[in-house]
Amino acid sequence: MTTRKDYTRPLDIKHGRVDMGHGAGGRAAAQLIEEVFVKAFDNPYLRQGNDGAALAIPAGHRLVMATDAHVVSPLFFPGGDVGCLSVHGTINDVAMCGARPLYLTASFILEEGFPLAELKRIVDSMAAAAREAGVPVVTGDTKVVEKGKGDGVFISTTGLGVVPQGVDVGGANARPGDVILLSGTIGDHGVAVLSKRESLEFETTIASDTAALHTLVAAMLEAAPGGVRVLRDPTRGGLATTLNEIARQSGVGMLLDEAAIPVLPQVDAACELLGLDPLYVANEGKLVAVCAPEATEVVLAAMRAHPRGAAAVRIGSVTEDPHHFVQMATRFGGRRVVDWLSGEQLPRIC
Amino acid sequence: MTTRKDYTRPLDIKHGRVDMGHGAGGRAAAQLIEEVFVKAFDNPYLRQGNDGAALAIPAGHRLVMATDAHVVSPLFFPGGDVGCLSVHGTINDVAMCGARPLYLTASFILEEGFPLAELKRIVDSMAAAAREAGVPVVTGDTKVVEKGKGDGVFISTTGLGVVPQGVDVGGANARPGDVILLSGTIGDHGVAVLSKRESLEFETTIASDTAALHTLVAAMLEAAPGGVRVLRDPTRGGLATTLNEIARQSGVGMLLDEAAIPVLPQVDAACELLGLDPLYVANEGKLVAVCAPEATEVVLAAMRAHPRGAAAVRIGSVTEDPHHFVQMATRFGGRRVVDWLSGEQLPRIC
Incomplete structure (x- = not known):
């Protein structure tokens, strides 16, 4: 029921395209994750290679979680792309709660046929943004949908942060005179x-x-x-x-x-x-x-x-x-x- | 540049459909979030109404984060739907790290024209699964893409959990004889x-x-x-x-x-x-x-x-x-x- 492809050879990032096998959880998915995602985001959390990432958090802090789906069109625009945007957007949502962002997760919904070279560009941009911000992408997920059922790349990111002592920031706190x-x-x-x-x-x-x-x-x-x-x-x-x-x-x-x-x-x-x-x-x-x-x-x-x-x-x-x-x-x-x-x-x- | 719709009246969940305005972050988006999402997931974290949710975590624990995009097709299948699946899938990823899941986030990518009644059914199923599991959905996000650029509903969930003392579970721990x-x-x-x-x-x-x-x-x-x-x-x-x-x-x-x-x-x-x-x-x-x-x-x-x-x-x-x-x-x-x-x-x- 599938076209057999050879997933034992390295990914052809220059000319290759996302195919349904890259989302099926087998060897092809593992290859895409290793050669594109783990290589770009490289950090000890991702290298744990488990279904989730085990994280350290300073004791006695309140935590904040925020999440955002990114569906910007076009994927590349002057000043950025969906990759760095998905890092900035969620870091900012965590920061707007008064918290210091510590970790990000990322889940990708890829459209079949999307060029691997563009995916790599997006993932590299994400990784650069995460590194610049000092907030690592610690775990992720990749799914593939058929051509015409998605639009290139959608990225959902979730951020975790800690609220410093004495900070109480929230949308309900504004008072007349402020x-x-x-x-x-x-x-x-x-x-x-x-x-x-x-x-x-x-x-x-x-x-x-x-x-x-x-x-x-x-x-x-x-x-x-x-x-x-x-x-x-x-x-x-x-x-x-x-x-x-x-x-x-x-x-x-x-x-x-x-x-x-x-x-x-x-x-x-x-x-x-x-x-x-x-x-x-x-x-x-x-x-x-x-x-x-x-x-x-x-x-x-x-x-x-x-x-x-x-x-x-x-x-x-x-x-x-x-x-x-x-x-x-x-x-x-x-x-x-x-x-x-x-x-x-x-x-x-x- | 837009068809003006009346977003001041209650949502017509029975006959209405998702439109681009529901993803634009204005009054329509607020209405959809309140009448479909907040109503279903109702909990004090969501009611904070901020960009993220402030959370309590027992002190001195290691944390685990896991994330998953859910693109199952069809959306409804015998025994479940994308809604409960997106809760179970991420709870399980957290649990497989040996952690007790505490909180979930959810981000939705909706296709323009998707029936609100089906969306409500999916969200209600998610909420029921979260309630049954005792793991609240504490914050979320909703985006809308044009008809033909998505496939009904995609849901990304992220889970946060704590690892009990003395537990060390991980994919690298298997030993001969186990x-x-x-x-x-x-x-x-x-x-x-x-x-x-x-x-x-x-x-x-x-x-x-x-x-x-x-x-x-x-x-x-x-x-x-x-x-x-x-x-x-x-x-x-x-x-x-x-x-x-x-x-x-x-x-x-x-x-x-x-x-x-x-x-x-x-x-x-x-x-x-x-x-x-x-x-x-x-x-x-x-x-x-x-x-x-x-x-x-x-x-x-x-x-x-x-x-x-x-x-x-x-x-x-x-x-x-x-x-x-x-x-x-x-x-x-x-x-x-x-x-x-x-x-x-x-x-x-x-």
């Missing part, structure tokens, strides 16, 4: 992916901001352990949706200052052309922080001293509002409600 | 899925054995904490591939007794019809244990006293073999090498 900080420009990732997807050419290439933010978070928490109340990365749905989520969870309102929210001129121009509002466009290397007013300056200074927060700004404040509205003082002196993203703006952006 | 135990019949899951996929009718319905094995493992480890050296669930690739993996990892050989390996008569008949060898057919509720010879009887007794191990048997022993061959004494008095599954036998079986 200050809202943003670590940099918005919209870069979504516009970078979309411009590649639609083969749009802009005068300047817009690159995704995909990046791991855990060391930025660590610097902020070290500067003011009790002063950072909420952390969140405005990914799908963008800054607007993220702020609405926090407002609802905390039972507060927000007032933003439109003029203070940084958008790169080329992103702004691209959004205008595409009919997008940058407030709803996904970011993959930015964070929003809600801080106690007295901690604002020290947190902002810590952010600006870090390469990922060099352009950090104060964009508004938390208000009392029984409707939990996010409002914005516009450039023209007016005020408008910034609603949730209602449906899709940019599908498959991460 | 005894190989099997918890029950083989081939049930693979044949159940395939018969449904190919719309084959057998006289008796063959049901998947999908089940969580962590309480069986706990009973075995309690009976002989140091006597259980290797645990593994023979999923993709079947018993033959699993034993070859262990033989390679431990640098040993194995000698199996064909007559001792239990196969249900209807599974045997179906395999004959389909040209399959039950040794290579996936199981989802069975385990292989390699035990120290002196622990065999007490481990076997503990297995037989547990509903998931009632039919447990001794199927062979570990030998010294520089080639790491798994050999089998056949019913006819001969001996043959049981090789790895080379390519696919049954694609998308889990």
